[in-house]
Amino acid sequence: MSGDTNPTNDGGSVEQQENMPRLIDISREYVRTYMKQYDSSHDYSHIERVLSLAKHIEASETRRANGSRLYDSDIVILASLLHDVGDRKYLKPGQDGTRAVFDFLSDNGADDQTAAKVQEIINHVSYSSEIKNPSAVTRAITRHAELAVVQDADRLDALGAVGIGRCFAFSASRINHGALENAIDHFADKLVHLKDMMKTDTGREMAVERTRRIQIFREWWVEESTAKEDE
Amino acid sequence: MSGDTNPTNDGGSVEQQENMPRLIDISREYVRTYMKQYDSSHDYSHIERVLSLAKHIEASETRRANGSRLYDSDIVILASLLHDVGDRKYLKPGQDGTRAVFDFLSDNGADDQTAAKVQEIINHVSYSSEIKNPSAVTRAITRHAELAVVQDADRLDALGAVGIGRCFAFSASRINHGALENAIDHFADKLVHLKDMMKTDTGREMAVERTRRIQIFREWWVEESTAKEDE
Numbered sequence: 042m043s044g045d046t047n048p049t050n051d052g053g054s055v056e057q058q059e060n061m062p063r064l065i066d067i068s069r070e071y072v073r074t075y076m077k078q079y080d081s082s083h084d085y086s087h088i089e090r091v092l093s094l095a096k097h098i099e100a101s102e103t104r105r106a107n108g109s110r111l112y113d114s115d116i117v118i119l120a121s122l123l124h125d126v127g128d129r130k131y132l133k134p135g136q137d138g139t140r141a142v143f144d145f146l147s148d149n150g151a152d153d154q155t156a157a158k159v160q161e162i163i164n165h166v167s168y169s170s171e172i173k174n175p176s177a178v179t180r181a182i183t184r185h186a187e188l189a190v191v192q193d194a195d196r197l198d199a200l201g202a203v204g205i206g207r208c209f210a211f212s213a214s215r216i217n218h219g220a221l222e223n224a225i226d227h228f229a230d231k232l233v234h235l236k237d238m239m240k241t242d243t244g245r246e247m248a249v250e251r252t253r254r255i256q257i258f259r260e261w262w263v264e265e266s267t268a269k270e271d272e
Numbered sequence: 273m274s275g276d277t278n279p280t281n282d283g284g285s286v287e288q289q290e291n292m293p294r295l296i297d298i299s300r301e302y303v304r305t306y307m308k309q310y311d312s313s314h315d316y317s318h319i320e321r322v323l324s325l326a327k328h329i330e331a332s333e334t335r336r337a338n339g340s341r342l343y344d345s346d347i348v349i350l351a352s353l354l355h356d357v358g359d360r361k362y363l364k365p366g367q368d369g370t371r372a373v374f375d376f377l378s379d380n381g382a383d384d385q386t387a388a389k390v391q392e393i394i395n396h397v398s399y400s401s402e403i404k405n406p407s408a409v410t411r412a413i414t415r416h417a418e419l420a421v422v423q424d425a426d427r428l429d430a431l432g433a434v435g436i437g438r439c440f441a442f443s444a445s446r447i448n449h450g451a452l453e454n455a456i457d458h459f460a461d462k463l464v465h466l467k468d469m470m471k472t473d474t475g476r477e478m479a480v481e482r483t484r485r486i487q488i489f490r491e492w493w494v495e496e497s498t499a500k501e502d503e
Binding site for chain 1: 312317490
């Protein structure tokens with residue numbers, strides 16, 4: 042797999058197109074099992090929500106473009122399903138997650154172009170890699186428009202009530218389970234900035250409301266945690 | 273330790289009164305270490321919040337009674353600090369937590385009456401024991417008015433934003449970490465009923481707002497988790 046792949050939107054070969062429903066089914070079943078090794082912040086329900094959000098963003102952006110075909114729907118689905126496979130947060134020291142999806146898709150009959158495209162999208166989804174190298178993400182979106190959709194969907198699931206629940210669950214499931222305050226700090230450090238990093242108009246609009254929810258929650262938290270001793 | 277102890281509010285012996293600041297200090301240090309064995313839903317921050325809420329409720333109820341002495345402040349403090357020692361949720365099969373506080377206090381110079389009073393309060397704090405035998409709690413409050421204060425304080429910390437965070441953390445820290453949805457179900461099954469079980473007017477008023485926060489959070493959750501696929 043080379044770093045650069047062919048430009049997007051050619052839809053792949055006829056054989057690949059015909060193979061897509063099967064590839065999506067296999068990926069779905071694979072991920073349903075794969076996610077059981079993670080904690081409840083990254084379980085199959087997270088995948089289902091991201092897939093649903095990605096489909097919503099794709100449909101909404103397509104409507105705004107008066108029906109122009111902006112994305113390959115199958116790529117959106119595959120990348121949504123597989124986006125946490127090989128996730129760096131859960132790798133053991135020395136493990137490399139950056140080829141796991143390419144290998145899985147190739148082993149299940151995807152052509153190299155499709156496998157490389159999905160893998161490259163997934164390699165650019167994460168927040169921490171974008172912070173380290175934002176221009177790499179910009180370039181990847183130019184090559185793969187679907188990255189914007191999947192990335193926004195994944196980040197929306199880190200916001201709002203669901204994001205709050207996931208944040209506490211992730212923190213508590215770490216080996217030295219963090220104090221609740223660590224999760225709250227995470228809201229201020231990372232989550233409230235996500236809305237300014239959204240790549241689609243639909244995602245940005247949804248992020249505004251979900252960010253507001255996190256901010257309200259934080260205000261509640263501060264008010265409840267402040268000492269009540271009144272003498 | 274007998275099930276029934278002497279009526280409350282006599283303040284204990286002069287020696288016991290003089291020993292109280294030391295007993296409270298020792299209890300605080302003991303609990304600070306003790307809570308490290310539990311997960312982040314029941315850590316020393318929880319104890320600090322409950323203590324702070326209990327002091328607030330005691331002061332507020334005393335004001336409403338025009339300054340009449342309703343509670344023994346030292347007992348409120350000791351029971352708040354020690355209320356999760358021997359907690360049934362965290363015991364191993366066969367362990368008995370119902371004497372741990374009595375033994376700890378006795379070993380540290382408390383007289384039998386004080387040790388028994390604090391232990392009996394703590395044995396009646398829990399929600400599940402109240403559901404099983406509500407009249408036992410009513411009778412215990414008649415004997416120990418401080419139980420109403422500590423119980424309300426503990427339940428307030430299960431509500432609001434803090435309660436939401438603790439609920440997700442508790443669920444995620446279980447060996448077979450529950451899905452996030454389990455935590456949400458817990459809101460409906462238990463938490464929203466707590467406000468109708470509050471024993472003080474101050475606690476009940478605070479519970480109304482914190483219950484509203486849980487209900488808002490649930491509405492956000494449902495809205496965010498509902499499939500967004502719009503074609």
